[in-house]
Amino acid sequence: ATNAGNLARTGYSFAGWNTAADGSGTGYAEGASYTVDSHLTLYAKWAADTYTVNYDANNATSGTAPEVQTKTHGVDLILATNAGNLARTGYSFAGWNTAADGSGTGYAEGASYTVDSYLTLYAKWTADTYTVSYHANNATSGTAPEAQTKTHNVHLTIATNSGELARAGYSFAGWNTEADGSGVNYPQGAVYWLNADLTLYAKWAANTYTVNYHANNATSGSPPAAQTKTHGVDLILASNTGNLARMGDAFAGWNTAADGSGTDYAEGAAFTNDTDVTLYAAWIPAYQIGDIGPAGGIVFHDSNDYSDGWRYLEAAPASTEWVLKVWGGYGTLVGGTATAIGTGAANTQAIVGKLGEGDYAAKLCADLSYGGYSDWFLPSLYELDLMYQNLHLQGIGGFMSAHYWSSSESTAHYALNQHFFFALPSDDLKDNGHRVRAARAF
Incomplete structure (x- = not known):
């Protein structure tokens, strides 16, 4: 039938x-x-009945989709794995789905398919993610934003300074890919579109400060233009480029107070404070050679310049002079002493630092306190010669026609002195006794 x-x-x-x-x-x-x-x-x-299960690569950039499978009615089918190594740039394989956009029913690789129906399965792709981390980068307060997660090919909005990061002496200036700010800048709220992990460092712009100059009753000349100091960076102060002058006074550098009661700064000195400041021309009485100096000594040199922090040299009065004092340190090389004008103070410091306590020329000068000042020193050879030329030969200062020690060393056994009659410098044994006259700079 x-x-x-x-x-x-x-x-x-x-x-x-x-x-x-x-x-x-x-x-x-x-x-x-x-x-x-x-x-x-x-x-x-x-x-x-049988049903066909098809596989779709779904925008894979490499690999191959599995072969078609046949499901028998009432018999479970083991779904294919990603044996063909399907891959997609920027995505990870996450099994199969009944919809190309992943909105359908998901099936894992090797899962059982029990439905008696034809089916097309699409490779399911999970977009890769990238971490954007934030670094406080030496902030002194506040907190860096939490790390953000960027999805592949989806733009990310960079964080703002929500944790109020701050750094003393600096202003927050966004983010940078390098701690020293030499990388790529990202403003707060900027769009990040690269598909890569990223560490962003707080970018700091150093604060700046203004150094103004004031003529302070100068009768001629002009003050230097204002300077800008960067936080943490020493600034070299201006010299008297505008030739400021005041009748009856000598320019003596700069001071933070108009009356000179503040902090003194020499021309060309390093200004290290991170603050705005106004520097006033500092004035001291103008001295002539032979005048009595501020410490009660006798002025014997005018450098006509205050760039080294001093302009004049004064010799201590005859009442302070020592007789038959050794240079000291016979057999010991102090080293580093000089003969030039302006080196006596450093020479003295070096000698005392090397030889220490004792009854010798440099130490006696360094310990002298006279006229309210205690910054006396043993003059260098050329400073001593100025005493001879400008004071002794003019009959000023009460010098004797004898040998006077300088602070200029020759060898471990000899040092330089000058005879105030023959006007000639000479070497002498350090343990010989000669006269000593202190000097100071102002």
Whole structure:
């Protein structure tokens, strides 16, 4: 017989007749001839339906999608793995999905597919993510923003300074890819579009301070232009470039107070304070050679310049002079002493630093306190010669026609002195006794 009665079974197709219910017996097609003389029961034979499972690479940039699979009705199908190494730049493979945009039903690799239906599975892609970290970069207060997560090909808005990062002496100036600010700048709230991890450092702009100059009652000349000091960077102060002058006085550098009661700064000195400041021209009485100096000594040199922090040299009065004093340190090389004008103070400091306590020329001068000042020193050879030329030869200062020690060393055993009659410098043994006259600079 044919299937005239339209036998049907869900999930199966009619496939003729069979002598066994499970289809394992002898099969007979519809309308076939039966020739055996025997009773017979024929069972409808059912062939399970099949369904195709297709795989779609879904914008993969490399690899291949799995081959098509066939699912038999009522029989679970083990879904394919990513055996073809599908990959997509900027994304990670995350299994399969019934929708290309990942909004459908998800299936893991190797999962069981139980639905009796045709199916297309799309490679599911999870966008890679990148971390944007923030570094306080020597901030003295506040906190850096929390790290942000950037999704592949999705623009990220860079954080603002929400944690109120601050650094003493600096202003916050956004973010930079390098701690020293030499990298790429990112303003607060800027768009970051690169697909890469990123560390952003707080960028600091050093504060600046203004140094103004004031003529302070000068009768001629002009003060230097204002200077700008950067935080943490020493500034070299201006010299008297505008030739400021005041009748009856000598220019003596700069002072933070108009009356000279503040802090003194020499021309060309390093200004280290991180603050605005006004510097006033400092004036001291103008001295002539032979005048009595501020400490009660006798002025014997005018350098006409205050760039080294002093302009005049004065010799201590005759009442302070020592007789028959050794230079000291016989056999010991102090080293580093000089003969030039302006080096006596440093020479004296070096000698005392090397030889220490004792009754010798440099130490006596360094310990002298006279006229309210204690910054006396043993003059260098050329300073001593100025005493001779400008005072002794003019009959000023009460000098004797004798040998006077200078602070200028020759060797470990000899030092230089000058005779105030023959006007000639000479070497002498350090342990010989000569006269000593102190000097000071102002």
